Amino acid sequence: MSSSLFAPPRFSDLAAAAAGEKPLTWRQRRARFRQIWGLARRHGLLPFRKLDFSYDPATADLRARQARGLREALEEAGGGFIKAGQLLSTRDDILPAEWVRELSRLQKEVNPAPAAQIEELLERELGERRGRFATFDVEPLAAASIAQVHRATLDDGTVVAVKVQRPGIRALLDCDIDIMLRLAGWATRRIKQARQFGALDIAKQYAQDLRNQADFAREASNLESLAQSARSARDEVRIPRFFPDLSTDRVLTMEFIDGETITALRREGQTDEIEDALRTVLRSFLRQLVIDGVFHADLHPGNVIIDPDGTSTLIDFGSVGRLDRDLRQTVQDLAIAFLQGDTRRVADAALAIMPLANPADEPGFRRALAEFVTHDLGSGSRITLRTIDNASDLFTRYGSALPADLVAAGRAFAILEGTLRTAAPTMDVIGESRDAAQALILSQLRPRALAGAIGRSALGAFPRLRRLPDRIETIVGDLADGKLTVKIRLFADDRDRRVVTGVIRRVSTVILGGMLTVASFVMFVLPPFEGGSLSPVAAGVALAIGAAASFVTAAVDALLGRRP
Ligand SMILES: Nc1ncnc2c1ncn2[C@@H]1O[C@H](COP(=O)(O)OP(=O)(O)O)[C@@H](O)[C@H]1O
Ligand SMILES: [Mg+2]
Numbered sequence: 001m002s003s004s005l006f007a008p009p010r011f012s013d014l015a016a017a018a019a020g021e022k023p024l025t026w027r028q029r030r031a032r033f034r035q036i037w038g039l040a041r042r043h044g045l046l047p048f049r050k051l052d053f054s055y056d057p058a059t060a061d062l063r064a065r066q067a068r069g070l071r072e073a074l075e076e077a078g079g080g081f082i083k084a085g086q087l088l089s090t091r092d093d094i095l096p097a098e099w100v101r102e103l104s105r106l107q108k109e110v111n112p113a114p115a116a117q118i119e120e121l122l123e124r125e126l127g128e129r130r131g132r133f134a135t136f137d138v139e140p141l142a143a144a145s146i147a148q149v150h151r152a153t154l155d156d157g158t159v160v161a162v163k164v165q166r167p168g169i170r171a172l173l174d175c176d177i178d179i180m181l182r183l184a185g186w187a188t189r190r191i192k193q194a195r196q197f198g199a200l201d202i203a204k205q206y207a208q209d210l211r212n213q214a215d216f217a218r219e220a221s222n223l224e225s226l227a228q229s230a231r232s233a234r235d236e237v238r239i240p241r242f243f244p245d246l247s248t249d250r251v252l253t254m255e256f257i258d259g260e261t262i263t264a265l266r267r268e269g270q271t272d273e274i275e276d277a278l279r280t281v282l283r284s285f286l287r288q289l290v291i292d293g294v295f296h297a298d299l300h301p302g303n304v305i306i307d308p309d310g311t312s313t314l315i316d317f318g319s320v321g322r323l324d325r326d327l328r329q330t331v332q333d334l335a336i337a338f339l340q341g342d343t344r345r346v347a348d349a350a351l352a353i354m355p356l357a358n359p360a361d362e363p364g365f366r367r368a369l370a371e372f373v374t375h376d377l378g379s380g381s382r383i384t385l386r387t388i389d390n391a392s393d394l395f396t397r398y399g400s401a402l403p404a405d406l407v408a409a410g411r412a413f414a415i416l417e418g419t420l421r422t423a424a425p426t427m428d429v430i431g432e433s434r435d436a437a438q439a440l441i442l443s444q445l446r447p448r449a450l451a452g453a454i455g456r457s458a459l460g461a462f463p464r465l466r467r468l469p470d471r472i473e474t475i476v477g478d479l480a481d482g483k484l485t486v487k488i489r490l491f492a493d494d495r496d497r498r499v500v501t502g503v504i505r506r507v508s509t510v511i512l513g514g515m516l517t518v519a520s521f522v523m524f525v526l527p528p529f530e531g532g533s534l535s536p537v538a539a540g541v542a543l544a545i546g547a548a549a550s551f552v553t554a555a556v557d558a559l560l561g562r563r564p
């Protein structure tokens with residue numbers, strides 16, 4: 001094995017030498033720690049407290065020099081260190097530019113693992129099923145620090161991409177994570193800046209990310225959830241077909257996608273096709289986020305393949321985020337309010353899931369939020385990691401933390417925004433998102449979809465009832481007074497609006513004893529309420545709703561002029 005700068009993790013050879021994936025012995029761990037320590041010293045990273053994380057222009061050269069040392073050390077260390085450096089390279093919010101720039105140069109490709117080791121791993125993982133590959137290219141298409149991807153064919157001629165974990169990588173990762181956590185703990189104790197940006201917490205978060213990257217069972221289930229959602233939405237963006245029989249938690253076999261990643265296309269200077277393709281990716285991402293709540297959280301340019309027809313396919317499902325039903329509802333409410341330019345309702349929706357520590361602060365919070373929406377999210381502005389952190393700070397300042405899943409969603413959006421910004425620099429991402437979100441929400445809430453959704457939402461309203469305070473009466477009262485039509489402003493198309501308004505009015509008068517049913521309908525239209533517990537009345541309502549749901553669906557169907 002060559003010992004060039006880009007040599008693969010030498011230690012993984014050692015790890016792989018042990019049959020299977022035994023944890024490293026104490027001796028091996030100590031040797032790895034010494035190796036890392038040696039690298040740090042050789043590349044001028046010691047002592048840690050001399051590292052400069054300041055924003056002082058006078059010391060920019062020093063930072064650039066130290067950052068290069070770090071990049072080289074990480075590349076030489078390989079294993080989890082390269083991947084951790086890549087994850088860090090997106091954090092321009094916590095690291096000065098010189099560090100970020102150098103980290104983003106981290107070598108993505110490393111030398112592939114020896115063919116014999118890959119073969120051994122395939123046989124160990126797949127057993128007899130190894131024979132189902134009619135051909136298998138030992139030379140990988142791509143080799144990164146955790147996995148490498150090979151092209152293969154099946155008996156029937158299907159071309160597949162087989163993503164294989166580097167032999168021994170898990171044992172090595174465990175050891176590396178342990179070392180990283182120690183180093184971060186150490187730095188946190190000794191360096192003020194490291195303490196300020198919460199180095200240890202960040203390291204812990206990345207440790208989890210790294211473990212997830214090496215769990216292909218998880219990646220496979222992510223792939224399947226996204227594929228399922230793309231299928232049912234007839235998405236323009238594709239997800240590769242998955243072959244569960246030829247996959248394990250270290251091997252992932254999927255359809256081979258013809259075409260090139262955005263990274264490769266940009267290298268070749270083909271940027272025209274990219275823009276249209278990327279627009280579909282943005283739309284698809286927003287649909288995943290707002291409607292399905294399962295979204296690809298790592299849409300950097302290497303994870304989108306565009307084929308010669310201009311169809312985009314998402315690959316690499318190591319990092320997929322989820323938003324539960326309530327959060328999704330909030331995101332929808334936020335989006336609707338945002339689309340209508342109604343900062344008051346943006347604040348209402350935000351407050352519904354994130355009550356302030358001190359209710360007396362509410363006016364100040366509303367002002368700060370309105371300012372954030374206008375400045376950070378105004379048309380032409382860019383959503384960067386900093387935007388997400390500004391939002392996060394805003395809530396922290398008022399003593400209320402943004403739910404972690406929501407922050408993760410924001411980050412995922414920021415990563416995609418980064419891809420769009422570099423690959424389609426003229427695209428107005430916020431403008432496009434606004435249009436896409438509007439189209440999405442409208443298409444989801446069109447009367448036809450609504451009719452079905454009412455049934456579903458009535459059944460799905462159960463958990464929400466727990467949080468429904470004794471306001472049912474008010475709501476039903478509002479409905480009767482026609483105040484509820486405000487909620488219908490969303491429907492831009494007059495015809496839609498009329499139909500829906502009509503439906504609501506008629507449903508509310510036609511259905512005898514319809515209060516209960518209407519309440520469930522209303523809950524679909526209104527944002528959820530905070531507080532309140534399940535009163536006996538509400539419990540009764542809950543029981544009645546299930547039965548009433550099918551009745552409403554039938555009623556709406558009838559009102560829309562269709563026979564159920
Ligand atoms: N289904 C596929 N079809 C064609 N090429 C693929 C496929 N999956 C992965 N690749 C190639 O392999 C590279 C690495 O795969 P990826 O899943 O992104 O691994 P990693 O987690 O190491 O980033 C991709 O950038 C792409 O070039
Ligand atoms: Mg990738």
